[in-house]
Amino acid sequence: MxxxxxxxxxxxxxxxxxxxxxxxxxxxxxxxxxxxxxxxxxxxxxxxxxxxxxxxxxxxxxxxxxxxxxxxxxxxxxxxxxHPARVLMQDFTGVPAVADLAAMRDALAGRGADPFRVNPLTPVDLVIDHSVNVDSFGSPAAFDINVRLEMQRNHERYRFLKWAQGAFDNFRVVPPGTGICHQVNLEYLAKVVWQQPGKDGPLAFPDTLVGTDSHTTMINALGVLGWGVGGIEAEAAMLGQPVPMLTPEVVGFELTGALEPGITATDLVLQVVQMLRAFGVVGKFVEFFGDGLDHLPLPERATLSNMAPEYGATCGFFPVDAQTIRYLAVTGRDADTCALVEAYCRAQGLWRDAQSAAPDYAATLSLDLSSVQPCLAGPRRPQDRVPLPALREATEAVITQNGKAAELDTAFALPGGDDSLHHGDVVIAAITSCTNTSNPAVMIGAGLLARNALARGLQRKPWVKSSLAPGSRVVSDYLALSGLQACLDALGFNLVGYGCTTCIGNSGPLPEAVEQAVSRHQLVVSAVLSGNRNFEGRIHPQVKANWLASPPLVVAYALAGTTRIDLSREPLGLDSAGLPVYLKELWPADEEVAHWVHAIGRHMFTERYRTVFDGDAAWQSIKSDAGGNYAFSPDSTYIRLPPFFEARWRGNTGDIVGAPILALLGDSVTTDHISPAGQIPPDSPAARYLRSQGVLDADFNSYGARRGNHEVVMRGTFGNIRLRNEMTPSLEGGYTVLHTNSAGQTASPVFIYDAAMAYQAAGVGTMVVAGKEYGTGSSRDWAAKGTLLLGVRAVIAESFERIHRSNLVGMGVLPLEFLPGENRKTLALSGEERFDILGLDGKLVPQQLLSARVHYPSGECREITLRTRLDTLMEVEYYRCGGVLNFIFEHLAGASG
Incomplete structure (x- = not known):
């Protein structure tokens, strides 16, 4: 230093x-x-x-x-x-990151160096929030059942994290059942102004962070600058490495006016996502300004900041103002902290008020808040906003696209009962995700709508799997105080757990009768959730239409039971007297929502967070080895010694010659497509491996829960059931065509994993070729780690999302971009081609242009130019070393020597 x-x-x-x-x-x-x-x-x-x-x-x-x-x-x-002040992790991304650090300790010991040089220099908080599954729902026992199953399934992972808590300095673990990491960060962990002790007195500076979840951006609502990175970058930050970046462009987003009565922050954010995706803010900062901020409480701002990954920005930032101080006080921060935040921000020019002049921005957009209308987004991307009146038409379009237009009005009987299922019916209605459960107004609004529906004699439809997964225990406190939890319970929105559930694919199984009907008749059914992501295959493998909505609308669609409805003019049901009931009759008044929001007291937060690191009896009963190096078990199917410090993954100094295409992909391929987090399909390479290890199908758990085992996750890489590889146009899923050096392609498609292993056995590195916005979505480090372990040397795309590009570099996989006007289509690629990438054995510079040759099966050879997306000198060095982990390892090994 x-x-x-x-x-x-x-x-x-x-x-x-x-x-x-x-x-x-x-x-x-x-x-x-x-x-x-x-x-x-x-x-x-x-x-x-x-x-x-x-x-x-x-x-x-x-x-x-x-x-x-x-x-x-x-x-x-x-x-x-x-240099971020701290690092935030969740358990899906945190477990493999900690496993990497433990492996680095082993590798240092193998070099005869001091393994304890691997220790966080930057404070780290890991919140266990991604492992609860909605197995049980719709009953008072649901929470206890789901927690018990969570602890059973994840005991080994949790024991590993307990080891890390004792083995590493500056490393705290928030136990399961506390809340979602972003909401815990907002309500408790964030300081806004950080302090560092010194012999000349404390040093004050802005609270900043990076996190291993893309929705780390939610904290920008509090004036805390932070964003999501892959676990690889987070590990580097933990070990004291700065985050290299290009000076960002900042787009100003002016908000004017105020939201109309009945309009939610969810309606607002879905419009903002649509606007900013269309404008193009990938890799940029977005900063909100304007007089509309005077009417936008902090929880509403958090909703906007949370979904920065959905609009593509590095962050969506709000300056500190009176709303910030008010929120800090209500959520339990002490008076000295609040006074320091205000004084420091005023002194530094970081304070916003009505007199603040708009800064200089590279570009600006503007939105009059009064123009926002009720809406949803879907069926598969958060930027595809659908006005409330248009949802029937949008749902029918999805049904038609899936070849079911002739069955629009056909009823399919549910086995063992009197009910029937139709295309477009809602089978999942989930109040879930940090995006909205951090906002008391929409949560109370959902409770009030439930109360009003009960008063009219309405109930959710029996085929709807309903769930409530708050982002913190404080949500349960204020729902109980208002009496609204009982109303939600009566409609089947019982508490299922505190953490990320349906939004990340932890939706659990559908009721057996519903699952059978959907599978037997290939029904196009819907999920409505208050989440931030609805990518293909993410929410549930049997649900093809996924709609993002506010919590009150989630309740409304559970009552209606279908998305083939225009709730702005059609009744969502009949009351006890047989009269139609319309959404506008049930929608709560803003004044009543505000009454219960104002009843939320500081004591709720101070009491809940007083024991935030203690955990329940089940957590406290977990025993773990203390300190030292972790004893990796070769028999474990959850935590395996990562291979990234093996010699074969160190150093990239040569050209790529004769590389076949492993996957030929289109636009908007997400990290969910590349590295799925949901259920492990029974016919997948990952399932085949688990069975070979003696794991029963019922105990597979999810890809996300097994991210500490590279053998599972590399087999799931490019294994999403909705992946579309243009080399196998008649198949959905993780399939490709294996090309040999002599005889061309084999007779039938194979799993991408199997093809990758065949190429590796032949000593051949491969390529992935894709379209625009490659790697959108979650900051999923395994999307890059799995790509590396499959033997992919480089990814060529028209454009990359920020986090995934950085993750590829961090793992030593070369990201390359086509020059404007050139792409897989202009090159007429079929997937049978082989690539040479030249110039890698020389001195690389950031964003260097490289020569490449495309060898066609006809014998034709075409020369093109590609741009490297090694954006900084430090990234060039990372790539040369085989990724950031090996860069740090060599530094520590040399320093120890």
Whole structure:
């Protein structure tokens, strides 16, 4: 670690409530009166402070600071190093990250070096929130049953995390059953202004973070700059490595006016997602400003910040203002913390109020909040907004696309009962996900709508699997206080767990009769959920139409039982007197929602978070080895020693020659397509492996829960049941065609995993070729790790999503982009071609143009140019070393030696 140079002489002092803090003043020293700094976007000012505080004349220089100061919110073609104050993890991504650190300790010991050099230098919080499954629902016992099954299935994973808690410094674990990591972060972990002790007094600086979940961005609502990274980058940050990045372009999003009565934050965010996806903000910061913020409470802002990955941005940032301080106080932060946040942000020019001038942005968009209308999004992408009146038509379009137009009005009997199922019926209605359960207004709105429906004698339809999975236990407290939990229970929205459930595919099985009918008749049925993601195959393998909606609308569609309905004018049911009941009659008044929101007390948060790290009796009973190196068991099917430090994965110095195409993919391929998190299909390579290890089908658990075992997850890579490989156009799923050097293709398609192993056995590296927006969605490090373990040397796409591109680099897989006007279609690729990528054995520079040759089966050879998406000098070095893990390993091994 280098000594700060403070060449701008900005180190200053700030007194708050009789205590003196040191801080790097954005308007101090040589920067005093600098108009360019005052006009920077607030999010850029936070990056500016980060550079000032870490200026060492080597990795951070005056040039970096001066370039950022003059950026005017525009992208600057220079690398900067961002040092986050902390790291946030969830268990799906956290387990493999911790396994990598444990493996690095083993590898260092094997080199004769000190394994305990592998230790977090940056504080880490890991929240266990991704492992509860909706097995039981619709009963008072559902929560207890699901928790018991969670602890049984994940005992080994949880024992591993308990080991990590004792083995690593600066590493805390929030036990299962507490809440969703982003909501726990918002309500408790975030400080807004961080403090670091020092001999000259505490140093105050902005709270910043990176997280191993793409929805880490939710914390930007609180004025905390943070975003999702892959577990690979997070591991580097944990070990003290900065996050390399290009100076980001900042897009300003002006909000004016106020939402009309009855319009929810969910309606707003789905419109914002649609607007920003159309505008194009991948790799950019979005910063909200305008007088509309005066009417937008912090939970509504959290809804907007949460879905930054859905609109493609690195983050969706809100400056600190009076709403921020009000939220900090209500959620239990002490008076000194609130006073420091306000004083520091005012002193630094990070404070927003009605008099604040709009900063300089690279571009701006504007939305009048009063224009927002009720809506949903789907059936498979969050940016595909559907106005409420148009859902019937949108559902029927999905049914038609699946070849079922002739059966639109056909009723299919449910086995063993009197009910029937139709295309378009709702089989899952889930109030779930950090996006909306962090917002009391929509949660209380759902409860009030349930109360009003009960008063009219309505019930959810019997084929609907309904569930309620709050993001924190505080939600249960205020729903109980208002009496609304009982109303939700009466409609089958009983508590099923605290954590991510349906939104990440932990929706559990459908009722047996429903599952049989859907499977037997290939029904196109719907899920309605208050989540942020609805990608293909994500929510449930049998559900093809997935609609994102506000919690009140989730309740409404559970009552209606179908999405082939226009709830703006059609009744969702008949009351006890046989009269039609319309949604507008049940929709709660804003005044009543506000009454119960204001009843939420500070004591609820302080009491719930007082014992946040303790866990229940089941968690406390888990015994784990203390400290030292982890004893990996070769017989484990959950936690295996990762192979990434083996010699074969170290170093990339040669050209790629004669590489066949493993998969030829289209646009908007998500990390769910590349590395699924849901159920393990019984006919998949992963299932075949688990059976060979003596695991019963009933105990497969999910891909996500088994991410600590590379043998399972690499077999699931490109294994999503909805993947469309253009090499096998008649098949959906993880299939490809295996090409040999001599005889062309085999007679029939094979699993991508099996083809990859055949190529590896022949000593042949492979390619993946794709369209636009490759790698959208979750910050899933296994989408890159699995790609590497399958033997893929490079991925060529028209464009990449930010996190996945970075993850590929982090694992030593080369991301390459076609130049404008060229793509897989203009090259007439069929998948039978082989690629040479030349120039990799020379000195690489960021975004270098490389020559490539495409060898066609006809014997024709075509030369093209590709751009490397190694965006910074540090990324070039990571790639050369075989990824960031091996870069850090070699550094630690050398330092120990």
């Amino acid at each position: 280098h000594t700060p140079t403070n060449s701008f002489n900005t180190l200053s002092t700030l007194e708050v409530n009789g205590k003196t803090y040191r801080y790097y003043a954005l308007q101090g020293g040589e920067l005093a009166g600098c108009a360019a700094v005052r006009r920077l976007p607030v999010s850029t000012r936070i990056l500016m402070e980060n550079l000032l505080r870490h200026e060492d004349g080597i990795s951070v220089t005056r040039h970096h600071i001066e370039a950022l100061a003059g950026s005017q919110g525009k992208a600057v073609e220079q690398e900067i190093l961002f």
